[in-house]
Amino acid sequence: MTDLTRLTAAETAAAVKDRSVSAVEVAQAHLDRIAAVDDRVHAFLHVDADGALAQAKRVDDGELTGPLAGVPLALKDILTQEGIPTTAGSKILEGWRPPYDATVTARLKAAGVVILGKTNMDEFAMGSSTEHSAYGPTHNPWDLDRIPGGSGGGSSAALASYQAPLAIGTDTGGSIRQPASVTGTVGVKPTYGGVSRYGLIAFSSSLDQAGPCARTVLDAALLHEVIAGHDARDSTSIDAPVPPVVEAALSRDVRGLRIGVVKELSGEGYEPGVQARFDEAVEVLRGLGATVTEVSCPHFVYALPAYYLIAPSEASSNLARFDSVRYGLRVGDDGERSLEEVMALTRAQGFGPEVKRRIILGTYALSSGYYDAYYGQAQKVRTLITRDFQAAWEKVDVLVAPTAPTVAFPLGAKLADPLAMYRQDVASIPANLYGGPAASFPAGLSEGLPVGLQVMAPTLRDDLLYRVGGALELALPPAVPPLAWETA
Amino acid sequence: MPEITREEVAHLARLARLALDEAELDVLAGQLDVILGAVAQIAEVTDAADVPPTSHAVPLENVTRPDVVVASLPRDAALAGAPAAEEGRFRVPRILDEE
Numbered sequence: 001m002t003d004l005t006r007l008t009a010a011e012t013a014a015a016v017k018d019r020s021v022s023a024v025e026v027a028q029a030h031l032d033r034i035a036a037v038d039d040r041v042h043a044f045l046h047v048d049a050d051g052a053l054a055q056a057k058r059v060d061d062g063e064l065t066g067p068l069a070g071v072p073l074a075l076k077d078i079l080t081q082e083g084i085p086t087t088a089g090s091k092i093l094e095g096w097r098p099p100y101d102a103t104v105t106a107r108l109k110a111a112g113v114v115i116l117g118k119t120n121m122d123e124f125a126m127g128s129s130t131e132h133s134a135y136g137p138t139h140n141p142w143d144l145d146r147i148p149g150g151s152g153g154g155s156s157a158a159l160a161s162y163q164a165p166l167a168i169g170t171d172t173g174g175s176i177r178q179p180a181s182v183t184g185t186v187g188v189k190p191t192y193g194g195v196s197r198y199g200l201i202a203f204s205s206s207l208d209q210a211g212p213c214a215r216t217v218l219d220a221a222l223l224h225e226v227i228a229g230h231d232a233r234d235s236t237s238i239d240a241p242v243p244p245v246v247e248a249a250l251s252r253d254v255r256g257l258r259i260g261v262v263k264e265l266s267g268e269g270y271e272p273g274v275q276a277r278f279d280e281a282v283e284v285l286r287g288l289g290a291t292v293t294e295v296s297c298p299h300f301v302y303a304l305p306a307y308y309l310i311a312p313s314e315a316s317s318n319l320a321r322f323d324s325v326r327y328g329l330r331v332g333d334d335g336e337r338s339l340e341e342v343m344a345l346t347r348a349q350g351f352g353p354e355v356k357r358r359i360i361l362g363t364y365a366l367s368s369g370y371y372d373a374y375y376g377q378a379q380k381v382r383t384l385i386t387r388d389f390q391a392a393w394e395k396v397d398v399l400v401a402p403t404a405p406t407v408a409f410p411l412g413a414k415l416a417d418p419l420a421m422y423r424q425d426v427a428s429i430p431a432n433l434y435g436g437p438a439a440s441f442p443a444g445l446s447e448g449l450p451v452g453l454q455v456m457a458p459t460l461r462d463d464l465l466y467r468v469g470g471a472l473e474l475a476l477p478p479a480v481p482p483l484a485w486e487t488a
Numbered sequence: 489m490p491e492i493t494r495e496e497v498a499h500l501a502r503l504a505r506l507a508l509d510e511a512e513l514d515v516l517a518g519q520l521d522v523i524l525g526a527v528a529q530i531a532e533v534t535d536a537a538d539v540p541p542t543s544h545a546v547p548l549e550n551v552t553r554p555d556v557v558v559a560s561l562p563r564d565a566a567l568a569g570a571p572a573a574e575e576g577r578f579r580v581p582r583i584l585d586e587e
Contacts, residue, residue: 099565192545206544235551236544305527316504323505325578330571333581342581344507353515356506360497360516361523363504377530379541384533386542418519419526435545459545 004029005162009071009219012165016059016070023056023070027114030072034116034163040485042138043148043158045077046085047117059112067222067246069112074164076155077118078125079210080199081105088201089123089133089151092350093328102199103231104168104210111226116164119154123352124319125175125203127151128424131415132354139411140183142449142481146408149179155213156183160481166223167213172204173307174404174428176211177440181403181452184442184479186220186469187213191460192435193238196231204314205236207307207432217441217469221249224462240460248463252470255289259468260396264300265427270405273446278402281443281453284475285400285468295396297388302381303429308422309365309378310433316362319355322347357418382433389434389458398464401427403440403452427454437462441469442479450479492520 004026007015015021031049038044052072059070075081078088080098082105087093101109108115122132130138130153140148141161148157155167156179169176171189180187188211195210202208212223228242261282266275286292324330324346332345351359365374392399404424414421431438436459440452453472457464494517501508508516530536563576572579 096569099561099568232551232553236546238546299533302530302533305530308523308527309530320505324571325580326566327569328571333572335582337581339581339583340505341507344502344505347505348507348509351506353512356508356512357516357519357523359504359506360500361520363500364492364496364520364524367500367503373531374527376541377533377536378527379543380536380539381530381533382542383539384536386545419522422523433542433545 005033007165008216009068009165009214009222012071013068023059023114024053026070027052027056027072030116030164037161037486038163040139040144041141041157041161041163042136043074043119043154043161043163044117045087045120045135045154048084048115051084052114052116055109055114059114064110064112066111066226068166068226070114071166072114072116072164073108074117074119074155074158074167075105075115076152076168076170077121078170078201079104079168080201081115081118084118086118088125089121089135090350090352090355091134091329092322092347096327100199103196103233104227105199107227113166113226119152119158119167121154122151123355124201124315125151125170125172126315126354126358128174128178128421129414130154131411132352134352137411140408141483142183142408144485146410146449147182149182149408151175152179152213156180156185156187159183159185159213159215161483165215166219168210168227169213170200170208170210171432172207172311173432174425176213177428177438177452177454178404178424180213180440182408182450184450184481185213185215186217186439186441187211188220188224188439188462188465189431189437190224190228190462191238191437193236194242194437194460194462195228196234196237198231198233202318204311205318206314207311217466217473218246218249221245221466238460243460243462245463245466248466249470251467252474254285254468254471257290257398257467258396259285259290259292260295260392260399261292262300262399262401263294263296264298265401269423269426270402271407271446274402274406274451277444277446277451278453281472281476282400285472288471288475293396295392295399297392297430299381299384299388300430303385303433304422304426306378306381306385306433307425307429308361309374310382312358312362313365313375314362316359316366319359322350354418385430386434389436393458398468399456401454403428403454407446407449407451431456435459437465439465439469441472442476443472444476445479492517492524
């Protein structure tokens with residue numbers, strides 16, 4: 001019998017539609033898979049078996065239809081789901097059950113997608129390894145002693161260990177793309193404003209963007225179409241048609257496409273094995289009929305410092321909402337302590353070290369006397385990075401670079417050195433500051449571990465990402481995790 | 489440029505309502521000095537002088553909706569996640585000195 005957990009989302013949806021398998025059987029197969037392997041992977045923070053089976057039954061009863069009806073999905077724990085524990089990987093929200101669905105969640109439900117549970121992540125999406133989760137790290141299915149990327153390591157690990165064929169991530173500085181890169185999966189950060197942020201617990205509001213994660217390019221595109229589109233509940237949501245991403249994924253055609261290799265996102269700091277796989281993948285694209293040139297984006301080297309001023313500044317403001325009054329933890333309310341003391345104690349106990357670091361950093365960057373030199377200057381650099389992209393679009397259709405400078409590193413390797421962890425985002429951050437779409441696609445292995453190729457495109461040209469990803473997927477051997485630990 | 493002292497970190501922690509302990513202040517002061525040393529390189533970008541800042545990737549405009557009353561979150565649902573509620577309201581710790 002076919003192992004239902006090995007099917008793609010597109011195959012699963014087709015099988016459910018023609019009733020060769022029921023959505024309930026598909027959901028149960030994935031719940032069984034989670035029960036069998038997640039004690040070792042730790043992709044999920046919460047599994048909603050009853051909810052998943054009930055939703056699957058609605059699909060089987062014909063109440064819900066659509067291109068992904070009956071397909072299971074793992075939802076990053078930063079998006080609210082009514083009545084389901086939602087923590088954003090933080091102790092400060094432990095036990096909180098949101099009273100409403102995020103727009104992404106509501107659209108998934110309406111499309112008949114079966115939400116299996118909530119996935120692990122770095123606390124409030126701050127990190128590149130999922131080790132900053134207050135609930136313990138997730139393990140990379142390619143090698144359980146290595147990181148699955150971050151912040152969306154639970155979502156990427158769920159895909160790579162066949163616990164779900166689809167997942168949702170969020171990407172503020174690379175949190176969809178870098179986990180995809182190090183797990184050999186597909187991750188897409190849509191154009192900022194392309195997917196509603198309503199119900200996405202805010203980290204850095206001018207950068208946060210939810211997007212699709214999957215094992216295949218077509219599956220990501222199908223999910224992209226389900227969650228994207230204008231939402232009146234998010235004032236930064238773009239009121240424009242969703243780019244034709246499914247059509248682009250199916251075309252798999254890069255003939256005549258002008259590809260620019262970013263000169264500044266290579267060389268020092270990039271592992272030789274990562275650079276080699278990237279260079280080979282670019283040659284494959286050239287062989288498929290794309291034209292390839294090198295493009296200089298001189299301000300990209302300043303993206304990392306600009307980001308680590310802008311994102312913590314916005315975070316220090318956004319996380320002020322965790323005040324021990326409206327939701328979550330309250331510590332030390334003994335009738336003697338003042339509101340301010342209770343607030344400070346609660347936040348000190350509820351937030352982990354990385355979140356505290358960024359709140360302090362952001363508070364510093366926004367302080368009077370430092371504002372112009374740090375936050376103000378970073379916003380000007382953001383303009384220059386945007387202009388670098390705009391200049392590039394005069395010459396090429398898309399830009400490419402390695403997604404991350406390294407393959408998955410061992411758990412614990414960078415925990416004591418925050419700056420080394422931040423450097424994981426060096427190639428992914430420019431697209432966030434600009435706001436355009438960007439994706440990571442599998443580009444082969446280095447020392448047995450996956451390498452990702454990143455594609456960046458102009459605002460609202462998300463379809464171009466899928467053209468490149470689709471072509472590459474067809475031309476390269478698939479990235480199949482050995483999962484040796486399962487039988488060991 | 490940066491050299492952030494332990495006292496400055498303690499001040500920032502007070503502003504941010506974080507009751508950090510002594511050990512945390514020691515660790516953070518050292519780490520922030522390193523991080524700020526790295527991010528301070530944006531000062532090198534001299535061609536930024538006459539450039540307008542970008543606060544947001546999408547040009548911001550006011551977004552309005554018709555002024556029509558619609559259902560909002562019911563009060564009990566809004567209070568359900570609160571650490572303490574009383575008489576249909578959020579209950580907060582003491583906010584005034586008892587004198």
